[in-house]
Amino acid sequence: MTSKLLVVYQSRSGGVQKIVDAFISGVTLAAEQATRKITVLSQHPFDTVAADVIAAHAVVVATPEHFGSMAGATKHFFEEIWHECLEETVGKPWQLIVKAGNDGTGAVQSVERLVTGLQWAKFRPPLQVIGDITETDTNSAVELGASLAASIELGLV
Numbered sequence: 330m331t332s333k334l335l336v337v338y339q340s341r342s343g344g345v346q347k348i349v350d351a352f353i354s355g356v357t358l359a360a361e362q363a364t365r366k367i368t369v370l371s372q373h374p375f376d377t378v379a380a381d382v383i384a385a386h387a388v389v390v391a392t393p394e395h396f397g398s399m400a401g402a403t404k405h406f407f408e409e410i411w412h413e414c415l416e417e418t419v420g421k422p423w424q425l426i427v428k429a430g431n432d433g434t435g436a437v438q439s440v441e442r443l444v445t446g447l448q449w450a451k452f453r454p455p456l457q458v459i460g461d462i463t464e465t466d467t468n469s470a471v472e473l474g475a476s477l478a479a480s481i482e483l484g485l486v
């Protein structure tokens with residue numbers, strides 16, 4: 330049995346990319362031990378359509394904070410999928426990752442407010458990385474990915 334994990338992310342200067350890479354390495358590590366195969370589809374918000382979300386077992390949204398909110402491309406993704414997903418994806422497990430220069434709260438709030446409308450099921454509280462990325466941050470991302478993969482394997486999400 331295969332589960333699809335969709336990771337939708339934007340990264341201009343590499344910060345979100347680094348966290349997403351760590352997250353996916355955690356997924357891959359955990360999935361190696363699992364009987365249930367997990368396929369990760371990681372792509373830019375502009376390349377993502379409602380069918381990708383509907384087909385996914387779980388969705389990870391990773392965004393920088395831009396001007397006190399989610400990045401424009403992330404907002405475009407939600408605008409694009411909104412109507413098709415509104416009824417189709419209620420209860421979809423999801424995880425938020427935010428990378429910001431010095432704040433991050435606006436990005437978290439803007440995404441969470443929107444996803445409340447979609448009625449997705451939050452896996453863990455948002456992973457927020459503020460400022461320079463430390464080893465603790467990448468380790469947290471690896472652990473989060475491994476934890477999500479293990480939860481999918483165990484049928485907990």
Ligand SMILES: Cc1cc2nc3c(=O)[nH]c(=O)nc-3n(C[C@H](O)[C@H](O)[C@H](O)COP(=O)(O)O)c2cc1C
Nearest residue numbers: 340341342343344345393395396397429430431432
């Ligand atoms: C146009 C723009 C707007 C930004 N606005 C904010 C902001 O409102 N709050 C904040 O904490 N960081 C802000 N930042 C910093 C980014 O969130 C931070 O550099 C982040 O690491 C970018 O992710 P990336 O490296 O994946 O592109 C902004 C950066 C850019 C380019």
